[in-house]
Amino acid sequence: MANLKTTSNLKVTSKMQELARDVRQLEDQLAVCTRCGMCQANCPLFALTRNEADVSRGKLVLITGLIDQMFDDAVGVNERLQRCLLCGSCAHGCPSGVNTLEIFLKARAIIAQYLGLPILKKILFKRLLSRPETFNGLMGMVASFQKFFLKKEQNFQGTSCARIGSHLLRHRHMVPLKQTSFNRTLGSLDSRVGGKGVKVAFFVGCLIDKVFPNIAHSVVDVLTHFNAQVFIPSSQGCCGIPAISSGDFKTFETLVKINVDLFSKQRFDYLVTACATCSSTIIKLWPSLLKHGDKQLLRRVEALAERTVDISWLMEKRFDLFSEISSSEKEQKCVTYHDPCHLKKSLGVFNEPRQVIFASGNQIKEMKACDTCCGMGGSFNFAHYDMSTQIGLEKARNIVDTGCPTVATSCPACMLQICDMLAKLKHPASVKHPVEIYARALAAEGKISES
Numbered sequence: 001m002a003n004l005k006t007t008s009n010l011k012v013t014s015k016m017q018e019l020a021r022d023v024r025q026l027e028d029q030l031a032v033c034t035r036c037g038m039c040q041a042n043c044p045l046f047a048l049t050r051n052e053a054d055v056s057r058g059k060l061v062l063i064t065g066l067i068d069q070m071f072d073d074a075v076g077v078n079e080r081l082q083r084c085l086l087c088g089s090c091a092h093g094c095p096s097g098v099n100t101l102e103i104f105l106k107a108r109a110i111i112a113q114y115l116g117l118p119i120l121k122k123i124l125f126k127r128l129l130s131r132p133e134t135f136n137g138l139m140g141m142v143a144s145f146q147k148f149f150l151k152k153e154q155n156f157q158g159t160s161c162a163r164i165g166s167h168l169l170r171h172r173h174m175v176p177l178k179q180t181s182f183n184r185t186l187g188s189l190d191s192r193v194g195g196k197g198v199k200v201a202f203f204v205g206c207l208i209d210k211v212f213p214n215i216a217h218s219v220v221d222v223l224t225h226f227n228a229q230v231f232i233p234s235s236q237g238c239c240g241i242p243a244i245s246s247g248d249f250k251t252f253e254t255l256v257k258i259n260v261d262l263f264s265k266q267r268f269d270y271l272v273t274a275c276a277t278c279s280s281t282i283i284k285l286w287p288s289l290l291k292h293g294d295k296q297l298l299r300r301v302e303a304l305a306e307r308t309v310d311i312s313w314l315m316e317k318r319f320d321l322f323s324e325i326s327s328s329e330k331e332q333k334c335v336t337y338h339d340p341c342h343l344k345k346s347l348g349v350f351n352e353p354r355q356v357i358f359a360s361g362n363q364i365k366e367m368k369a370c371d372t373c374c375g376m377g378g379s380f381n382f383a384h385y386d387m388s389t390q391i392g393l394e395k396a397r398n399i400v401d402t403g404c405p406t407v408a409t410s411c412p413a414c415m416l417q418i419c420d421m422l423a424k425l426k427h428p429a430s431v432k433h434p435v436e437i438y439a440r441a442l443a444a445e446g447k448i449s450e451s
Contacts, residue, residue, distance in 0.1 A: 016072045019114045023066045026103055026110075030067075033060050033098045039090035044373040044391050045083065053080050056090040056100045063107050078111045078247075083384060085341075085377030085391075086245060088280075092345035101346075102288050105244050112247025125243045125251040132237040132258065136183055139210050143177035150176055156428045157419035172385070173423035175211055175416055182213035186234045197227035198318055199268040203259070203282065203308075205275040206238050207412035215274050215412065218439035219311055221448045223272075226319045233262040239281040244289065245379055253293070256286055260300050271308040274435055276343035276411035277378075282308045284346055310343060311435050312410060316352040321359035325441045334404040335362045335437065338395065338418065339371035340411035353410050356434040360441040367398040367407075374409075376417035389421070396421035399429060408434050 039056040040046050046055040053062065062077045081104055091100045117125070128135045150160035153173065160176045162169035182204055200223055208215045223230050237258040243251035263271060273279045286301045315321060335357050344350040350371070354364055375381070375391025396418065399407045407422075407429050409415055415431050422429055443450045 015114065016069060016074070019074060019110070020067050020069050022110045022113070023063060023107065026063065026106055027067060029099060029103050030060055030064055032096050033057065034096050035061075036095065038093055038095055039100070042089040042093035044087065044089060044375065045085060045387065048387055048390055054083055056094075056098070059084065059104065060098075060100070063103070074111055074114055078108070078115060081108055081111070083380075085373055085375070085380050087341035087373040087377065088345045089341060089373060099288075102285070105285070105289065108247040109244065109249040110247075112249075117246065117248060121246050121248065125246065125248045129238055129243060130251045130254045130258075132235045135238075136181070136209075136235065139177065140181065140184070143179055143181070143210070146176055150174065152176075153423065155423050155426070156430045157423050159419055159423045171389075173420045175419050177210050178213050180213070182209045182216040183234065183236070185213070185217075186232060197229065198270065198314075199229045199231070200314070201231040201233075201263050201266065201268040201271045203239070203263070203271055203273045203278060204232070204236055205273060205278040205412065207416070208275055209236075212412050212415065212433070215433045215436055218433070218436045219272070219274050221439045222311075222315065222435055222442065225324075225442060225448050229268075231263075231266045231268055233265065236262060239275075239278040241277055241281045241285070242378060244285065249289075253290065256290065256301060257297065260297065260304060263304060264300065269307065270314055271304060272311050272314050273308065274311045274410070274412075274433060276310065276340035276347075277413055279308060279310050280342035280346040310347070310349050310352070310410060312353040312356045313349050315435070315438070316355045321356065321438070324447065325359060325361045325438075325445060332361055332363045333406065334365050334402070335406045335408055336365050336367045336399060336402040336404040337370060337434075338367070338374060338399070338407060338409040338414060340409055340414050341371075341373050343410050344371050349410075353408070353434045356438050357408055360434075360438045362406075362437065365402045365404050367402045369395075369398055374414045374417045374421075376413045378413060381417065388417070389424075392417050392421040393424065396425055396427070400425060400427050404429065406430050406432055406437070408432050408437060410434060 035057055037057060043055045052058040059081060062080055065071055066077060084104060086101060088101050091098060128138060149163055151163050152160050158175060159173035161173055202219060204216050220230060237255045240252040240255040283305045287305050290298050290301055337354055337357060339350050357364055373391060374395045375388045381388040407418060410433060419431050442448045
């Protein structure tokens with residue numbers, strides 16, 4: 001028995017040594033951190049918990065501890081790394097320029113190799129998400145049957161609540177899947193919309209495709225109104241952020257390859273997205289996380305990333321927005337805008353969405369702390385809904401205080417969170433994307449048909 005225990009301990013020690021060796025590849029990036037603590041002032045989670053392990057500095061110390069083999073609790077380190085919104089607020093405000101987002105994602109991937117992914121995540125990522133046609137088909141089935149599990153609420157956010165009190169769905173106000181995803185309409189739209197202006201490829205993204213397809217239709221309507229030539233490949237894959245956030249690097253790489261192949265079939269000036277997270281993932285994470293892999297793939301990824309822009313950026317930089325809408329001051333409505341972390345903090349895009357809203361004939365009233373995180377954080381919302389809600393309700397109260405009937409944001413994940421929070425407060429503000437607001441203004445002018 002003693003020999004068996006000794007053998008088992010040796011195996012654990014050997015595995016921890018392997019983990020320490022793999023994590024050591026992050027050593028140079030970790031060394032940039034001076035432990036100054038500025039991340040405390042910027043982290044929305046630390047503001048809530050006041051727990052050092054919830055702030056970037058604390059997490060970087062834990063990762064360093066794995067390298068130095070100061071402890072052998074990889075599960076505990078992984079749990080702390082997963083308690084992160086991945087909003088990038090810490091990196092945005094870091095005086096030393098520590099790329100915390102890249103470090104955390106790499107560390108999650110390394111630890112996931114050591115611990116293995118939970119079975120449900122294996123099925124979701126490797127069997128479904130990495131196969132776009134299968135995933136799209138399954139989500140279409142879920143959309144058809146969701147009425148048996150969700151009951152529609154009467155509110156301006158269009159949310160539904162669960163008929164069953166499961167731990168995952170309890171207390172949530174969810175924006176349901178649309179019966180017809182944008183992807184399903186591509187046959188009638190044609191994958192290449194005519195025009196002689198700027199050539200644009202459109203990366204739709206999962207949430208816009210399945211939950212907010214009207215955003216995608218608004219993108220196409222606006223682009224075609226300005227005579228753009230639009231290329232929309234069918235069966236697009238996810239940008240990969242859910243997989244890499246959970247540590248599944250292989251699925252992330254698979255999805256990058258699928259999308260790079262799809263968008264390499266045509267020449268275009270810009271790859272446009274209407275999702276802040278997709279934009280940030282393609283522009284920042286695809287090149288940085290693949291830089292030590294296949295060099296040929298990296299070159300194609302970098303070429304695509306260089307041409308990727310947010311839809312508001314494209315509209316403000318390339319189109320004469322103000323010449324298309326005529327409205328008097330009496331017709332102007334009050335709109336407040338929430339800055340998605342991945343758009344403002346990662347990509348520096350914040351004025352352009354406001355210009356789109358202003359050009360639509362609306363007044364903009366800034367909310368308090370307009371660029372603080374809404375608390376969504378993707379999988380963080382599922383794993384830590386109580387904390388996500390506390391952060392989100394603060395954002396919702398700031399929205400309510402403006403008195404505006406509409407809140408706009410450029411991220412569909414933020415839209416989900418804000419809809420949930422406003423529904424909790426029983427507030428009548430509607431949640432829109434800037435491109436939807438502009439398309440509606442064009443329709444009011446009779447320049448495009450109503451989506």
